[in-house]
Amino acid sequence: MNFSEIDTGPIWLSLQLAGATVILLLIVGTPLAWWLAHTRNRWRTCAEALVALPLVLPPTVLGFYLLIAFGPNGWLGGPVKAVTGSALSFTFSGLVLASTLYSLPFVVQPLQNAFETVGRAPLEAAWTLGASRLDAFFTVASPMALRGYITAAVLGFAHTLGEFGVVLMVGGNIPGETKVVSIDIYDRVETLDFASAHWLSAGLLIFSFLVLVFVYTVNRRLPVRI
Amino acid sequence: MKKIICVAALFWVAFVPETFAGEANLAVAANFLEPARRLVARFESQSEKQLPHKVKIISGSTGKLYAQTIHGAPFDVLLAADSHRPRLLEGRGDAVAGSRFTYALGRxxxxxxxxxxxxxxxxxxxxxxxxxxxxxxxxxxxxxxxxxxxxxxxxxxxxxxxxxxxxxxxxxxxxxxxxxxxxxxxxxxxxxxxxxxxxxxxxxVPASLHEPIAQDAVLLTHGKANPAAKAFLEFLRGEAAKKIIRELGYARQAPGGG
The missing domain is CATH 3.40.190.10 (Periplasmic binding protein-like II)
Incomplete structure (x- = not known):
């Protein structure tokens, strides 16, 4: 057994998927987490529950709904097909969207916690000193919530890397497009190629462990400062 | 009191009948799931009069069922979608030698x-x-x-x-x-x-465009002494089963073979 027998394509694809998902999640998750941390709206509890749903739902539930929504006649896939020429199922973009939903709580919850820890006081101080709301967010709240951002990004990335069920259901196992490393491992186990499955699995195991060690270290060591 | 009766009744339903009749776990290739359901329904209603055997169906790809079997899954009978893996199981000693036969030709x-x-x-x-x-x-x-x-x-x-x-x-x-x-x-x-x-x-698709899909059944070592498993395989060889299998889109014999 040597490394040349392992196709690195699925590994790269997984890294790309996780990267794209995290970027999208930070963009979408920041305003959402901010709103959740500061609103007194009575729908807040419902919104929090919605965000947390992927934590408790089996991936098959999400996969099933997405499969129906993503197809050429689905309510999401249809319009996308009309614009881009191809629906969302069995595409990389479809996987990014699916992963964004699936990893949402892993990014939104740490951000929300961080924003809640920062609280309103530093912001109110910044506003009285003449900072605009946006300015106050970027120069005061964001740096103070840095730990939250690091945790969110790393957990979102690692969780997407570990995604399996949803991808199995909407991916279609296309090399270079939707055959990510977790699917590759599954394939190799099924075809009794245990040697490669061991290498890939051990790699993922060690990587995930290091990621968590990193997150815990950051959370303990990084001081909160402006 | 009501609660106690309910619990006792559940307990009876869940555990006791098994001691009277055989129960077998049937691993079925995904393509044959629906036919297997119908065959099992017929088999169970037929055997009810003598020994009320029960058959539980587990389905997946043949490759996965094979991998699970060799790692100790409690399957008694395998209805594979090919003949290759049942043969491998026989060779490894995970299936009973001589129990393998082609139950359907896939279309x-x-x-x-x-x-x-x-x-x-x-x-x-x-x-x-x-x-x-x-x-x-x-x-x-x-x-x-x-x-x-x-x-x-x-x-x-x-x-x-x-x-x-x-x-x-x-x-x-x-x-x-x-x-x-x-x-x-x-x-x-x-x-x-x-x-x-x-x-x-x-x-x-004309059968000439691909190799025949001979689907083999085999008695697994786990089910060697299971009466329900043996009775089901016997039923699968019989005329009633043949008829159901043909009606559901399978050929029964190899092309050219008798």
């Missing part, structure tokens, strides 16, 4: 959920390339996937259509990719088409 079909897409000969639908996705079971793990690949190669379309192929984990997933219209076309088992409630269009 491949090209299928679409759109009633107008396939008109008679499916080759035209394939060659038109007026579709974005063609679903098939993973050729590496599922015999129907392999037969689909062989068919496309015989038609000299494998290279041309390769970019449109999506692979289901097994033939059941290939089928639901097509049923949900995520793929316009798909190679599936003819029996799946025949047992599906909604109408679409399909083409029975």
């Amino acid at each position: 491949l079909a090209l299928w679409s959920a759109d009633p107008k897409r396939i008109n008679g000969d499916g080759r035209a639908a394939l060659k038109s390339e007026k579709f974005q996705r063609l679903a098939l079971a993973n050729p590496k793990t599922a015999p129907y996937g392999l037969a689909a690949e062989q068919t496309l190669r015989s038609l000299k379309l494998w290279e041309r259509l390769g970019g449109k192929v999506v692979r289901g984990e097994n033939v059941a997933q290939a089928f639901h990719f097509v049923a949900t219209e995520n793929a316009e076309l798909g190679f599936v088992a003819l029996s799946q088409v025949l047992t599906y409630k909604k109408k679409g269009s399909h083409w029975e």
Whole structure:
């Protein structure tokens, strides 16, 4: 057994998927987490529950709904097909969207916690000193919530890397497009190629462990400062 | 008091009848799931008069069931989608030597959920390339996937259509990719088409385009002494079972064989 027998394509694809998902999640998750941390709206509890749903739902539930929504006649896939020429199922973009939903709580919850820890006081101080709301967010709240951002990004990335069920259901196992490393491992186990499955699995195991060690270290060591 | 009676009744239902009758775990290749359900229903109603045997069905791709079996899954009988893996199991000692036989010959079909897409000969639908996705079971793990690949190669379309192929984990997933219209076309088992409630269009792929899909049954070592497992295999060889299997889109004997 040597490394040349392992196709690195699925590994790269997984890294790309996780990267794209995290970027999208930070963009979408920041305003959402901010709103959740500061609103007194009575729908807040419902919104929090919605965000947390992927934590408790089996991936098959999400996969099933997405499969129906993503197809050429689905309510999401249809319009996308009309614009881009191809629906969302069995595409990389479809996987990014699916992963964004699936990893949402892993990014939104740490951000929300961080924003809640920062609280309103530093912001109110910044506003009285003449900072605009946006300015106050970027120069005061964001740096103070840095730990939250690091945790969110790393957990979102690692969780997407570990995604399996949803991808199995909407991916279609296309090399270079939707055959990510977790699917590759599954394939190799099924075809009794245990040697490669061991290498890939051990790699993922060690990587995930290091990621968590990193997150815990950051959370303990990084001081909160402006 | 009511609660105690309820609990006692549940306990009775859940555990006690098993001590009177045999119960077998039947591992079934995904393509044969629906026929297996019907066969088991017939078998159970037939055996009710003598020994009320029960058969539990577990389905998946043949590759997965094989891997689970060799790692100690409690399966008593395997209805595979090929003859290769049952033979391997016999060789390893995970199946009872001499118990293997071909219970069905699989028929491949090209299928679409759109009633107008396939008109008679499916080759035209394939060659038109007026579709974005063609679903098939993973050729590496599922015999129907392999037969689909062989068919496309015989038609000299494998290279041309390769970019449109999506692979289901097994033939059941290939089928639901097509049923949900995520793929316009798909190679599936003819029996799946025949047992599906909604109408679409399909083409029975000529058996000459791929190697025969001989589906073998085998008694697994785990079920060596299980009366329900043996009785079910006996039933599977019989005329009643043959009739059901034929009606659901399988040939019973090898082409040319008796």
